Each structure stands twice: as structure tokens, then as C-alpha cells.
Amino acid sequence: MAAPxxxxxxxxxxxxxxxxxxxxxxxxxxxxxxxxxxxPWLVTxxxxxRTVLTDPRLSVQTDRPGFPRFSAGAPSSMGGRxxxxxxxxxxxxxxxxxxxxSFTPRRMELLRPDLDRIADGLLxxxxxxxxxxxxxxxxxxxxxxxxxxxxxGVPYEDHERFQGWSRAFVDTTRQFESIADAGRRMTNxxxxxxxxxxxxxxxxxxxxxxxxxxxxxxxxxxxxVDIARLMLTAGHETTANAIALGVVTLLRHPLQLGELRDDxxxxxxxVEELLRYLTINHLGRRRVAIGDLVVGDQDIHAGDGVIAAAxxxxxxxxxxxxxxxxxxxxxxxxxxxxxxGIHQCLGQHLARLELEVALQTLFRRLPALALAVPFEELxxxxxxxxxxxxxxxxxx
Amino acid sequence: MHVxxxxxxxxxxxxxxVEAPAVFDQDERxxxxxxxxxAPPASLWDAVRAAARQCPSRAIGLEP
Numbered sequence: 001m002a003a004p005x006x007x008x009x010x011x012x013x014x015x016x017x018x019x020x021x022x023x024x025x026x027x028x029x030x031x032x033x034x035x036x037x038x039x040p041w042l043v044t045x046x047x048x049x050r051t052v053l054t055d056p057r058l059s060v061q062t063d064r065p066g067f068p069r070f071s072a073g074a075p076s077s078m079g080g081r082x083x084x085x086x087x088x089x090x091x092x093x094x095x096x097x098x099x100x101x102s103f104t105p106r107r108m109e110l111l112r113p114d115l116d117r118i119a120d121g122l123l124x125x126x127x128x129x130x131x132x133x134x135x136x137x138x139x140x141x142x143x144x145x146x147x148x149x150x151x152x153g154v155p156y157e158d159h160e161r162f163q164g165w166s167r168a169f170v171d172t173t174r175q176f177e178s179i180a181d182a183g184r185r186m187t188n189x190x191x192x193x194x195x196x197x198x199x200x201x202x203x204x205x206x207x208x209x210x211x212x213x214x215x216x217x218x219x220x221x222x223x224x225v226d227i228a229r230l231m232l233t234a235g236h237e238t239t240a241n242a243i244a245l246g247v248v249t250l251l252r253h254p255l256q257l258g259e260l261r262d263d264x265x266x267x268x269x270x271v272e273e274l275l276r277y278l279t280i281n282h283l284g285r286r287r288v289a290i291g292d293l294v295v296g297d298q299d300i301h302a303g304d305g306v307i308a309a310a311x312x313x314x315x316x317x318x319x320x321x322x323x324x325x326x327x328x329x330x331x332x333x334x335x336x337x338x339x340x341g342i343h344q345c346l347g348q349h350l351a352r353l354e355l356e357v358a359l360q361t362l363f364r365r366l367p368a369l370a371l372a373v374p375f376e377e378l379x380x381x382x383x384x385x386x387x388x389x390x391x392x393x394x395x396x
Numbered sequence: 397m398h399v400x401x402x403x404x405x406x407x408x409x410x411x412x413x414v415e416a417p418a419v420f421d422q423d424e425r426x427x428x429x430x431x432x433x434x435a436p437p438a439s440l441w442d443a444v445r446a447a448a449r450q451c452p453s454r455a456i457g458l459e460p
Contacts (some may be wrong), residue, residue, distance in 0.1 A: 054454060093407075100408030333450060339446030342407040344452040349410060 003039045006032035007349040013380045020312040029296035040068040040305025049308040053341035057291035062086050067288040071172035073179045083230040108349040118146050119361035120343040132372035140244040140265035144354050149237030153204025165231040170385040190228045200224035239351050241388030243358045246274045256328050271355045276335035277326050283341050283386040310336045347351035366396040401431045411450035417445040426455040
């Protein structure tokens with residue numbers, strides 16, 4: 001059988017491509033053909049995805065031969081030198097440990113009052129403007145952007161610049177030079193910002209990392225800039241898309257939305273279910289083998305690319321009963337929307353909190369929220385590394 | 397039930413603290429797991445099993 005092309009087209013905008021269901025049933029570990037003609041393995045079952053993402057014989061280093069690249073324009077991590085998400089142990093572990101203490105669930109919970117204020121402030125603006133409004137630039141995008149700015153100590157006034165650079169990083173249709181240029185600009189911008197913080201530190205994560213890691217020599221300044229670039233990008237682009245798609249999904253399920261509005265204790269489970277159901281990281285978690293291993297019934301050899309398809313793994317009926325039903329009451333915690341293994345999303349508890357606050361505040365303040373255009377007219381981000389909706393016109 | 401944690405494997409994802417805060421904590425500096433109770437009462441076993449299942453670096457071991 002010739003390797004099918006990957007990624008595959010969706011038919012429903014909120015469901016994985018039908019071909020992925022077939023592969024999961026018929027050929028759960030199989031070769032697929034990418035844009036450059038390379039043929040990495042695609043892994044589609046939940047159990048195999050978790051196995052792949054925890055196996056130390058699979059590397060995240062994008063510069064190794066055989067690594068399955070998203071596009072010609074995306075040779076490395078977010079338009080610059082590799083950061084810890086593209087490094088294997090032990091280098092990865094050193095950086096992750098420097099940051100992890102700042103993203104624990106307990107730490108994130110302390111941000112809740114700030115997040116409540118930010119969400120309410122954005123809603124005040126929307127109400128003052130009046131409907132209809134595009135929810136993406138007025139709510140879904142500024143909310144996580146304001147939060148990550150406050151956390152890192154980046155001035156929010158610069159949001160149009162860093163949001164634009166981030167959009168380039170996740171765009172598989174951009175040429176290499178366009179992404180590299182965005183990467184250079186963001187690096188220069190953050191380098192300047194870090195230099196300012198060296199002179200006048202603030203109460204923020206970048207200032208703390210300067211003081212605790214850079215000054216004693218555990219981290220060099222360029223690496224801090226690389227980390228800042230990653231956190232600033234990952235800190236808003238992903239959550240913004242998850243919020244907007246989450247709103248779309250809940251509006252498609254008005255009975256469950258009503259339950260959620262009446263019973264705030266449902267929101268945690270609803271967020272897990274949205275993460276599972278939507279899996280915005282829809283082009284797979286990518287690895288390259290640095291040793292031989294067996295996944296499912298296939299032999300994978302050193303040098304082979306491997307793609308762990310989290311979107312279809314999150315619809316695996318051996319783990320999730322009736323997986324294509326959106327159900328806020330289900331226990332969705334086993335999803336792999338944030339990945340699995342040592343590279344599982346560092347900011348996942350922040351993302352969860354942002355989704356909780358964003359959705360709860362939105363539907364509490366605007367209980368009559370509805371799409372201002374037919375669902376069929378919405379367009380989706382098929383060729384972005386992070387899936388989402390392009391615009392979300394709403395009324396209330 | 398006897399709980400063991402491998403602090404070298406831990407990647408500070410924090411699921412264990414969400415699932416069973418009476419059994420697990422995280423170091424404030426690097427987020428690495430701290431075991432609070434290696435022999436938790438039966439009422440917490442489900443939560444501890446969930447924590448072990450969710451742990452992305454498989455750093456939690458359960459022994460009968």
C-alpha cells in the first residue's frame with residue numbers, strides 16, 4: 001500500500017479527518033507521506049501515542065536527519081535556536097526544572113483573581129462596544145496575551161508585534177525566510193527587553209530568571225531570550241485558539257452549555273473534555289528515532305520519523321466511550337492534548353485555568369451569546385500547526 | 397498500598413498534586429514531586445491510582 005498523504009483533510013471542522021479513524025482501525029502504526037516526500041510513521045492509538053511520547057529512543061531534536069518537519073519553513077523551534085521543547089535529556093531537564101516551579105497547579109491558582117479581572121475587563125469593553133463583535137481579537141486572543149505578558153513581564157502595548165511574529169511560527173504556508181525573519185525580530189525585541197530588566201528588574205518571571213539563573217551563571221542570557229520567545233508564543237497562541245474553539249463547541253451543544261451555566265462545578269470537567277475533543281495540536285507530536293524500537297506490531301529503526309497523532313488518539317474508543325460525542329460529564333483526564341512524557345506542556349495548568357475563567361466569565365456575563373453568522377460560514381485554521389477558528393462573530 | 401516516587405524521572409507536570417494533594421506536593425523551586433504520605437489511607441487509593449495513570453513521566457510507582 002502506498003503511504004497516504006499526511007495531514008489529511010477534515011470533513012467536519014470539529015472532528016479529526018475521517019481517514020485517521022480508518023488508520024486507527026486498520027493500520028494503527030503506518031507510514032504516511034509528508035510535504036517533502038519523506039515517509040515517517042504515524043501512530044494513532046491512544047496507548048501507542050503514550051508509549052511513543054515516553055520512549056527515550058525517540059528524540060525531539062528537529063535538526064536530526066529524519067525528523068518529520070511541519071513544512072519547508074519550519075526547520076527549528078519557533079524561528080530561532082532550539083529551546084527545551086526541541087532538546088532531549090539531559091539538556092532539556094535542566095531548563096525545564098528552572099521553569100517548572102513557576103507553573104505548578106498551586107502557583108497557577110494564585111493567578112485566578114487576576115484572570116477574573118482581566119476577563120471582566122475585556123467583557124466590559126465588549127459590552128460597551130455592543131454586538132456584533134469578533135470574539136477572537138476582542139476576547140480569546142487578548143485574554144491569554146494579557147496573562148502571559150503579566151507573568152513574563154512583557155509590555156502588553158507590544159501585543160500586535162509579538163502576536164504577528166507568533167502567527168508566522170505556526171503557519172505551515174510561510175516560506176522559511178518569512179518565519180526566520182519573524183524569529184529574528186522577536187529575538188531582538190526580547191533581547192532588548194531582557195537587557196532593560198537587567199538594569200531595572202520587575203516582579204515577573206524574566207526578572208526572576210535573570211536574578212536566580214543568569215546572574216549565578218546557570219543560564220546564559222541568549223538562552224533566557226530563547227526561553228522567553230517560546231513562552232510568549234506558546235503562552236497566547238494556543239490558548240487563544242482553544243478559547244475560541246471552546247466557545248464554538250459549547251454553542252453547538254446548548255443543553256450542556258445551559259448545565260454548565262447553572263452549575264459552575266462542571267467547568268473543570270468541561271475544560272478537560274474540550275481539550276480532548278478539540279486537540280488543537282492537530283498536526284501531531286513529532287519525533288525521530290535514535291534507536292530501534294517496536295510500536296504496535298511495527299519495527300521502527302533509528303533515523304525513522306514518528307508522528308504521534310494526539311487528535312485521533314483522543315477519539316480512541318478503547319479509552320473514551322462514544323468518543324465522538326462531546327460530553328462535559330465524561331472523565332476525559334486521560335487525553336493527550338498536552339502531549340505525554342517529559343515534554344508534556346509546561347503551561348498546561350495555566351491553560352486550564354485560562355479556559356475555565358474565560359468560558360465561565362463569558363457565559364455568565366453574556367448568557368444569550370450566539371454566533372452572528374451561520375456555523376457553516378466559519379473558517380478554520382487547517383494549515384496552522386495550532387488549529388483554531390479564523391474569526392468568531394458573535395451577538396448577545 | 398505503598399507509594400514510591402522517582403524524583404529523577406519526575407518532569408514536574410503536577411498532575412499528582414491535582415489528583416491527590418494529601419499524598420503529593422511539589423518542590424517550590426523546580427516543581428519536582430515530594431511524597432507526603434507513602435502509605436495513604438484506602439479512601440485516597442483511587443486518587444493515587446489516577447495520579448499514577450496521569451503522570452506523564454511515569455514517576456509514580458504503586459505497590460500492594
